[in-house]
Amino acid sequence: MKSTDRREFLGLAGKWTLGALAVPTLSAFLSGCETMGEVAALGSNIATSQGWMTEQQGQSLTRSAQAVGKTFQDITPEQEYYIGRTVGAVILQKYRPYTEPAAARYVNLLGQTAARASARPETFGGYHFLILDSDEINAFAAPGGLIFTTRGLLRCCRSEDAAAAVLAHEVAHVQLQHGLRAIRASRITSALTILGAESAKTFGGQDLADLTSVFENSVSDIIETLVNSGYSKSQEYASDAAAVGTLRNVGYNPNGLTDMLAIMRRRLKPGGLDFAKTHPSPENRIERIQPMVSGFGPVDAPSARQARFRAAMRNV
Template structure:
């Protein structure tokens, strides 16, 4: 039996009990097989190359809502800091590389698109007090990419919905509309990631894991890991119950701050290097 017929036999045995291959037309077999192939493809891990292209599409969608800051010197500086922490992560190189850009928005936020594209807002740059805090924010986003949190927003939901769609057809013949629905499920992956990054945010466990990753990257790079706690403390103090911007997509709750404090690396900050970084930060950002 060919691979195509094996797939068809599998879906028939699972969802269409009592139905025999010889009772289906060639067109019906093709429709069922196409649906099953899409489902099998969704079940396997997304490759690094596919993640990169998903991330590019998500970045393009974000740029329909935000404009980029047209400041080469500032953008180069953010990339310098971002690349420094990324090279000390578990995944120093991605398929398309890490790229950092600034969104022209007063909102305090940052977004990590799958594959390595990271956006930070002008409002976030205004909110950080020094280069170490900037590195902490970027390292947190690099952590999300290393943990594939953006891609994780796709797979389970899409896979479950695909199975549900196939199961719902148990009592009737597949038609072109049914196949189109399955295709649409996977085409909606970009929207899944966008909504997670921009609208809903990640879960508490994902935020905690990205914070811990940030601490490790900062320590390995030579930045002061305490900068992350200092920045989170300030966010909690200034939030005043507000749930907009980063407080919605990266909620700086007190337990998140406590988690960072409990896992702080034992590293002494080099005062001379910190002063040098602070001068560089002030000169570029005008602070």
């Protein structure tokens, strides 16, 4: 195609049509490249020199492609905190808090103990724990450290060591950033593009609205995973393994986790909308944990520990 013919073609088809085709195609190609930023710069230079797009559009593409290289790891702890707050608020639209003071205090003390012994004891806003007034066997870990567990799940615990295991498993989801991984990569690209592109010069109004939409969608991705689809089995097994490590670090018997799972196994109802739906079966989890806890005997908590556990859980 001669250049004059090409210009006529562009005039007929419209520059934006070609741009709309070229940008995603180029971006898709770029997403597989390690030196993405450089290749994108080269690509957009070619495109602008050939008149396919304006200089401004070319710069925009370069910046977008730089953002393509970003993943959930580029969400700062501060942003993770704000995502987690809203995920928590959405969970609390569905569940009521259980506010009995002794139980609430106990779960925070125990949860903080587990969090401190984990591989990620510090998050932007810290770890905080809330019991949900529900008979479901369920728990949710919002990014950043807001952790929710139902009365139904706590009732599967016969010892403080078992309750610590429940909380340590949820802390592990925060530690391993499983919630953030549930956010589609395209959302992070969009957020960084909105933030980083030329529109940032006039950040506000439409940009804030766009960023808020990306935020809403990111929260929806996480909620969908927490409530409906569940994390992957390998993520659940990794959280069990991390929980065993945490329990050992702090001085609880990691067989608290197997004890709790054995009770959960008897209580989960097939077709239930709780852990029955979102987690690997307790049998499979126990099987994976066994080699890690083989050196530990049955849970035999000191009497003072067992007494305070019973007192705190009396009404749960």
